Amino acid sequence: MTINVYCSKGHENPSASRFCLHCGEKLDAAINQGIQPGQTLGDRYLIVRQLGQGGFGRTYLAEDINRFRELCVLKEFSPQVQTAYVLKKAEELFQREATVLYQLQHPQIPRFRELFRSNFNGKEYLFLVQDYVEGQTYSSLLDQRLQKGLRFTELEVTELLLQILPVLGYIHSLNVIHRDISPDNLMLRRIDQLPVLIDFGGVKQVAAVVVSQYYQPNTGAVTPPATLLGKFGYAPPEQMQTGLVEPHSDLYALAATALVLLTGKQPSELIDDNTLAWKWRREISLSPTLGIVLDKMLSPIPQQRYQSAQQVLQVLNPPPSYYPPTQPPAPIRIPKSSTAATLAVSPTSPTSPTPPTSHTPHTWWTPDKIILVFLLLTTSAVIAVWGANSLLLSRFDDTKPQPTPTFSPTKQPLDPLAQYSPAERSRKQRLRDRRQRLGIDENFYVSLVNQIFWENNPSLQRRSLTNEPTDEQLRAQWDKTADQLLQKLTLLSSESRQKLGTYGGSDRDRWKVEVNNLNVSSRALYDLGDAAFFQQFPEQESKNYIDQPIGQVWHAFVADKLNAIIARSAFQKINFDPNATSKTVSGNLQSSAGKVFIADLRQDQLMEVNLAANSQIVWSIYSPTGKYVFLEDSKKRSWSGKLPESGFYEFVIVSRSSQPLSYQLTLTVENPTPIPSPTPSDTPTSEPTPTPSDIVTPTPEATSTP
Known part of the structure; x- marks a missing residue:
């Protein structure tokens, strides 16, 4: 098995390389013979593969043997000076940083698990263990788009800001500054398509302090230089010059990230070298609101920036919730509360609720109007005896809240199936009951049926089906497609069905390790999975289906074949x-x-x-x-x-x-x-x-x- 090696910038090279093929950096052969897949650290973490390498160590994907082989990330710090004093001080500093990371409990931040020391080949290593996030960095997503001549849209970037600013507000409330926000450190999580904040700069801060304080030739006599962290162009000028950070430092980096995603250009291509001002308007045109917000976040004078994430959120008006996927082709996600849960639906843009307005201005109460109101109230009281009080109030008294009409699109019927004929209602109910018995996630189920339905009906061009009688035959065809798919999914094990919608590259990495331990290749495993999958879906054999909803079904078949190999039945x-x-x-x-x-x-x-x-x-x-x-x-x-x-x-x-x-x-x-x-x-x-x-x-x- 070929083990690739990495330079300090994370560039991948063949194992025999002496110099980095990308940047020319000399590669240390001794360092490159490091931790390899299949090895276990701390009697607990089975290494799956190396994820990358930075200036202070490498990052690995591993399985936590003590937690049902759950995937996690190990961040390595390997001091080059192996003395008891250096190791002790490094561990103390990392323990302090780990205490801070442990406090961060947010669904859009990978959870910190533990800090441990391990001796490998006579060398001491320190590891931080965190949850693994299955997804892609925004840097990778941008690269994919640029290859197609595309960039992120204003709507997508605004949505990203709205989804990540509350995360920054949370960490800032705990007096934690990220220090290193960039497209490399924001990930789009596959399972829910939410941005996740990764790679906190505090870990790098500790590593840099250890280097500056304890790696000097005469440790006690040398005054360590200031520890400066952050990526050029993303970190604000004062952070790069002095190392001082505030909440607005993260806001500056987030705005820089937004402009890179919008323009497809790096900060060095957008910043004036003399004034340090951002010249982004020559590249793109934005709405006045977003343009003003980004300019203020990127002000070279710290005091002129927004001082908190909440201030930015108050200025940004939430846009429609749907925007084109940032990782095409992505499964179409249908809200669980949707009444069209068994229809082929294209996401729509709900209108933002209109804030209530006052109907009683200060100068309203003129004498004539007081008399008019008196007459109205008197009339209302009389008619109330006849049971028509609510009618007149709704017609004349506009100061009272109006009842929502039953035909309003914002009000859903108590029974989502009530709008259909008895036959269609019964058919949809049977499908829903069957899906629930099989333990299949509703969102994934709708996405899968939509994909197959649209593949069978390309002329529809992914349009939504309505609840009108004109689409009754198409709805019947959608339901027939759903019934056929559910029948095929019964061939899967209960465990594999329940995981549909969550499979990804990390599962394939884990499977490879498991079959390799039996001297079986992943290729042989896939042969078994392909046979079962293509038997049920022969039309997919010539298609690129892995990242489509139907690709989840392929993963499920492979997972069952893996279990059969492990059980020795296959x-x-x-x-x-x-x-x-x-x-x-x-x-x-x-x-x-x-x-x-x-x-x-x-x-x-x-x-x-x-x-x-x-x-x-x-x-x-x-x-x-x-x-x-x-x-x-x-x-x-x-x-x-x-x-x-x-x-x-x-x-x-x-x-x-x-x-x-x-x-x-x-x-x-x-x-x-x-x-x-x-x-x-x-x-x-x-x-x-x-x-x-x-x-x-x-x-x-x-x-x-x-």
Whole structure:
């Protein structure tokens, strides 16, 4: 398995690199031989992969073994000076910062878990452990848009400000300043599409203090320089010059972030070098309100800025809640309270409520009006006896609140299905009950049905279906699509169904580690998942579906196949008896099922393998590193040749039939290596196999026969 190395700026390089291919920085080979995937730290955290690297250490994705293998992030700080004094002082400072981070309890801030020290290869490391956020940074999202000639819209950026300013208000109320807000440190969380504030500068502040105070050649005699943190262009001038920060420092950085997202240009391209004024108006045109707000947040004079997040929120008027997704293609999210929960709906922009206005100005009470009111009140009292009091009050007395008409779009019927015919109401009720019994999230369910409905009806161009009689046939078609999808989702396990809508790259990373521990590649795992998924959704085979709602269903099928491999119902080691050169295994495959076989073989051995099975069973043969693919989804029934490398070879068979089919696999090898019976404690004896994207398919020194 190839381990990439990183420079201090986080640039990724091949493992053998001596210099960074991006910036030219010299790479320390000793440092690059650091913590690797599959290793466990603190007897608790299983490393999945490295996420990046900064000036003070690396960041890792890990599994918390003590918390049901929950994913988390480990931020490393590895002092270059390994003395007891430096380690003690560093840990004291980090403990102080950890105490501050522990106080932050906000849904849009990754939760701090703990601080721990670990010794690895004779070197001491300090780690901060935080929750893992599945999503993309706004920097990454912007890069994706720029590649398509797009940028963030004013509506999107205004929404971002409205969603992140309350978070800043919260941390500032606890006397915490982030210090390092930028598109790199804002993430769009996948599960709810909310921005999340990550990578607090306080951790970097501690690391910088340790460096400046305790890494000097003569520690006691050197006065440490001021600790300056922040990214140039994002941090305000006084922060870069003196290191002093206030709440308005974060507001300055947030406004700079907003302009970068709006213009697609870096701060250095927008700031006048002489005056430090922002020249953004030559790039874009904004509404007067947002333009004035950003200018004030970016004032070079701290006293002229907004002094709190609340002040900015009071000036910004909330825009409509919907805007185009920042991570296309994203699932369409339908509010849980929507009455159209079983319709194909396009998000709409609700109007902002109008503030109540006074109907009683100071000069209203003239003598004539007093007499008029007296007559009105008298008349109302008389008519009240006849039961018509409310009618006249609603007509003449505009100082009293008006009842909301039943046809108002802001008032929903008590029964969302009451507007439909009895037959349609009964049909929708059955669908709702069935979805609830299956434990499928309503928002995901609507998004999934919408996707398939629109794919089947491209002429509709993603328009909303109305509740009018003219759309009755389309609603019936939507419900039929929903019924068919629910039937297919019954094939999934209850656990996998309940996770629909939450799967992501972190799950695939975890699955890879789990199957690699069994000497199985993620490619083989995906072969099993593909067979089950494409059996139900053959139309998706040529499409890019991973980031679509239907991609969640693929993840769920793969998750079930992973459990089958771990349970050994879809996985078997081929063990040769003593002095035997051949081994035959046989069995039955249910509809769209599969099985992975592995055999520990050696380079230059001669191998022949035969599969006796129906033509609807296909198979693949992969080498231990995945570099060689001898057969892939093939209907050939034999292969023979000289093996190019040592390790565990994989034989993956899958059924494309809707009926159970039998198979018989015979493996013949010259001088096979006996393998002990599999036990739960088996560990890999070869490099973990890379994912499909890493695999190339040359087949030197190998021949195949039909």
